[in-house]
Amino acid sequence: MSATEEPQKLYAAREPVFPKRVYGRFRNLKWLIMLVTLGIYYITPWIRWDRGSELPDQAVLLDLANRRFFFFWIEIWPHEFYFVAGLLIMAGLGLFLFTSALGRVWCGYSCPQTVWTDLFFTVERWIEGDRNARLRLWNAKWDFHKWRLRLTKWVVWLVIAVATGGAWVFYFADAPTLMGQLVTGQAASVAYITIAILTATTFVFGGFMREQVCIYMCPWPRIQAAMMDEDTITVAYRDWRGEPRGKGKDRENLGDCIDCYACVNVCPVGIDIRDGQQLECITCALCIDACDDIMAKVGKPRGLIDYMALTDEANERAGNPKKSVWKHIFRLRTIIYTVLWSAIGIGLTVLLFVRSDIDVTVAPVRNPQFVVLSDGSIRNTYDVRIRNMTHDESAFAITLVSDQPLQVELEGQTGNTVDVPLNSTHLQRVYIIAPASSEAAQSERTDLRLWVEDLSTQTRAYRDTTFFGREER
Numbered sequence: 001m002s003a004t005e006e007p008q009k010l011y012a013a014r015e016p017v018f019p020k021r022v023y024g025r026f027r028n029l030k031w032l033i034m035l036v037t038l039g040i041y042y043i044t045p046w047i048r049w050d051r052g053s054e055l056p057d058q059a060v061l062l063d064l065a066n067r068r069f070f071f072f073w074i075e076i077w078p079h080e081f082y083f084v085a086g087l088l089i090m091a092g093l094g095l096f097l098f099t100s101a102l103g104r105v106w107c108g109y110s111c112p113q114t115v116w117t118d119l120f121f122t123v124e125r126w127i128e129g130d131r132n133a134r135l136r137l138w139n140a141k142w143d144f145h146k147w148r149l150r151l152t153k154w155v156v157w158l159v160i161a162v163a164t165g166g167a168w169v170f171y172f173a174d175a176p177t178l179m180g181q182l183v184t185g186q187a188a189s190v191a192y193i194t195i196a197i198l199t200a201t202t203f204v205f206g207g208f209m210r211e212q213v214c215i216y217m218c219p220w221p222r223i224q225a226a227m228m229d230e231d232t233i234t235v236a237y238r239d240w241r242g243e244p245r246g247k248g249k250d251r252e253n254l255g256d257c258i259d260c261y262a263c264v265n266v267c268p269v270g271i272d273i274r275d276g277q278q279l280e281c282i283t284c285a286l287c288i289d290a291c292d293d294i295m296a297k298v299g300k301p302r303g304l305i306d307y308m309a310l311t312d313e314a315n316e317r318a319g320n321p322k323k324s325v326w327k328h329i330f331r332l333r334t335i336i337y338t339v340l341w342s343a344i345g346i347g348l349t350v351l352l353f354v355r356s357d358i359d360v361t362v363a364p365v366r367n368p369q370f371v372v373l374s375d376g377s378i379r380n381t382y383d384v385r386i387r388n389m390t391h392d393e394s395a396f397a398i399t400l401v402s403d404q405p406l407q408v409e410l411e412g413q414t415g416n417t418v419d420v421p422l423n424s425t426h427l428q429r430v431y432i433i434a435p436a437s438s439e440a441a442q443s444e445r446t447d448l449r450l451w452v453e454d455l456s457t458q459t460r461a462y463r464d465t466t467f468f469g470r471e472e473r
Contacts, residue, residue, distance in 0.1 A: 014212060015270065016138060017210065017211055017267075017268065017269065017270035018131045018134045018135055018138070019121060019131065019265070019266050019267060019268045019286070020130060020131035020262075020265040020266045020290075021125060021130050021131070021266075022266040022286050022289045022290050022293075023289065023293070024286075024288070024289025024290075024292060024293065025289065026284070026285035026286060026288055026289050027286060027289050029109070030108075030109060030118065030284065030286075033109050033110060033115075034115050034118055034119065037110060037115050038115065038119070041164075041167055042163065042167050044059070044060050044171075045058065045060065045167060045170035045171050045175040046170075046175050046176075047059035047060065049070075049072055049073075051070070051391070052391055054391075054422055054423060055070075055391075055423060056070060056174055057174075058070065058174055058175060059071075059072050060072070060171065061171065061172075061173075061174075062171055062172050063172075064172060069084070074352065075389070075423075077359075077387065077389060079359060079361075079387070080355070082351075083348060083351070083352070086344055086347070086348045087348070089344055090341055090344050090345055090348075093337055093340055093341040093344070094341055096227050096337050097334060097337040097338060097341060099224050099227040099228065099232075100227045100228065100229075100232060100333050100334050100337060101232065101233065101328070101329045101334050102232070102233050102234070102283070102307075102329075103224070103228060103232055103233060103234035103235070103283045104220070104221070104224060104234070104281070104282050104283045105283055107214065107218075107220065107221075107282040107283065107284075108282040108283045108284035108285065109284065111282075113205060113206070113213050113214060113218070114214075114268075114282065114284070116160075116164070116202060116205070116206040117205075117206050117210050117211075117268065118268070119160065119206070120157055120160070120206040120207050120210075121268070123153060123156050123157060123160070124153055127149055127152050127153045127156070128149050128153060131265060137149065154207070157203055157206070157207045158199070158203060160202070160206075161198075161199040161200075161202035161203040161206070162195065162199050164198060164199070164202045165194065165195035165196070165197070165198030165199040165202065166182070166195055168194065168195075168198055169191050169194050169195055173191075178191065182195075210268070211268060211269040211270060211280070214269060214280070214282060215269065215279070215280050221279045221280070222279075229333065230309060230310040230311050231309050231310075231311055231323075231328050231331055232309060232310075232328070233307050233308065233309050233325065233328050233329070234277065234281075234283050234307065234308075234309070235273060235281060235283045235285055235287065235288065235305065235306075235307060236273070236276075236277065236305070236306065236307075236308050236310075236313070237263075237273050237274045237276070237304065237305050238303070238304055238305070238306070238308075238313075238316070239255075239274065240313075240316070240317050241255060241256050241304060242255040242256050242257030242274070242304050243255045243257065245257035245258065245259040245274075246258070246259055247259060247260075256295065256300045256301075256304050257274070257304060258294065258298060260294055262287075262290040262291060262293070262294050263287035263290050263291050263305055264287075265290070266286045266287060266289070266290040267286065267287055268282070268284060268286065269281065269282060273287050273305055274305075283307075285307065287305050288305050288306060288307070291304050291305040292304075292305075308322065309322075309323070309328050311323060311328075356389075356459060356461055357388075357389045357390045357454070357457070357459055358386065358387060358388060358389065358390070358396070358452065358454055358459050358460075358461050359386075359387040359389065359461060360384060360385065360386050360387070360450075360452040360461045360462070360463055361384070361385045361463065362382055362383075362384050362385075362450050362463040362465045363382065363383045363384075363385070364380065364381070364382050364383075364465060364466070365380075365381040365382060365383060366468075369468050370468050370469065370470065372470065373433070375436060376436030376437075376441075377433050377434060377435050377436045377441060378433070378434045378436070378440070378441040378469050378470055379431050379432070379433045379434075380431070380432045380433075380467050380468060381429065381430070381431055382429070382430045382431075382432065382450070382465065383427060383428075383429055383430075384398065384427075384428045384429075384430045384450065384452070385425060385426070385427050385428075386418070386420050386425065386426050386428060386452055387424075387425045388420040388421065388422060388423065388424055388425075388426070388454075389423065390422060390423070390454070390457070391422050391423065392422050392456065393419060393420070393421050393422050394419070394420060394422075394454045394455065394456050394457070395417050395418070395419050395420075395454075395455045395456070396417065396418055396419075396420055396452050396453065396454055396455065397416055397417045397451075397452070397453045397455055398410060398416050398417075398418065398428070398430060398450065398451070398452055399416060399450075399451045399453070400432065400448050400449060400450050400451065401448065401449045401451065402440075402446060402447070402448035402449070402467070404434065404438055404439055404440035404446050404448075404467075405434070405435060405438055405440075406432050406433065406434055406438075406440060406446075406448060406467060407432070407433045407434075408430060408431070408432055409430070409431040409432075409433065410428060410429075410430055410431075411428070411429040411430070411431065412429075413428070417455070430450070432448070432467055434446075434467065434469060440467055440469050441469045441470060442469055442470065443469045444468065444469065445466050445467065445468055445469070446466065446467040446468075446469065447464065447465075447466055447467075448464070448465060448466070448467055449462050449463070449464050449465075450462060450463050450464075450465060
């Protein structure tokens with residue numbers, strides 16, 4: 001580097017992006033997805049679901065206090081966390097599948113950052129005007145008019161951000177009750193702290209950082225390359241048709257692109273798709289709508305910018321027809337992802353329907369390992385935890401199966417039955433006794449099986465364990 005050359009800067013200041021309003025099929029699809037996703041997020045906590053007087057009547061509830069998850073008619077207990085793990089794996093595989101088939105389609109249409117940023121853009125256009133008006137306002141001095149528009153926009157953004165944080169905490173407690181507590185100042189401090197944090201992040205990420213979150217904070221743009229190949233469908237520019245670009249009446253030596261920058265002006269991340277595939281592109285397809293509109297006006301075929309794959313480029317340059325969309329989507333990689341995703345989904349569904357309404361765990365108490373009673377018999381102690389996942393209080397009988405004459409006694413109970421309230425867990429101490437002269441009393445260990453039976457439904461569950469005796473030496 002010569003003395004006159006300045007060193008290259010490692011950081012470039014952010015250039016504000018002011019996307020222009022656009023109309024078209026992909027813009028309408030984004031409106032639909034935004035309305036559906038926001039509706040689900042804000043409305044779901046208020047949906048009621050009757051589960052009886054002893055259980056919450058909120059359709060979707062993460063009951064952290066009681067360590068349970070309610071989703072309409074489905075109830076997940078702590079020991080069934082594999083359902084949550086399975087759903088997370090399915091979500092990951094689904095993201096891999098969509099990215100392999102359609103690029104960053106999740107980022108362009110359904111990502112929360114995209115949805116809320118799009119909502120904030122809508123508010124900004126409604127208050128400050130479309131792109132040119134917002135550019136003039138950005139460059140204008142801070143007078144009363146600019147302050148009025150800015151403050152109005154920020155207040156609306158803040159209301160949306162508060163509603164976003166408030167809706168999130170409603171998933172963890174009864175929504176109507178928590179709403180009353182929040183308004184009257186009686187809610188727990190963690191609720192206010194959570195709302196404040198989510199309000200701040202929504203306000204800053206959706207209103208100010210916007211595309212910066214997608215470009216610099218989100219790891220997915222760097223990971224997606226491993227999911228994509230030459231058959232992945234993504235947004236691309238047909239430069240062999242559009243170049244050389246230019247304006248004017250004499251277009252014999254020019255391509256279809258008139259260099260109007262309509263595709264650039266509508267891009268929410270501020271890139272030029274004509275420069276080729278770029279890490280910043282979220283494949284929202286708004287540039288397709290903008291370009292198609294211009295092509296219709298100048299009497300050129302639509303599709304100068306379109307969803308296409310790299311293999312389509314080679315085929316079209318050679319004058320061959322491009323592959324059908326289905327041939328791009330259904331290939332080995334996407335089929336593998338689909339099979340794995342479906343297998344996990346089917347497995348979770350089967351487990352959901354075959355799971356028992358009762359569950360039992362047996363924990364031997366080994367301090368001491370055994371106790372010698374006054375008559376010489378040997379006693380082992382066990383902690384038996386019974387989960388009654390039904391909606392009725394039930395009596396449970398505890399029995400054992402062994403090839404030795406072992407006896408069962410329940411601490412604090414008459415006989416071998418114990419009552420367990422509905423939707424609750426009961427810890428019962430159980431004693432197993434071997435007569436002094438029995439083989440189990442004299443052997444080091446004896447295998448046995450503890451059975452727990454719901455006497456009202458005859459549903460049974462068991463756990464295998466071991467009885468320790470006093471080995472003769």
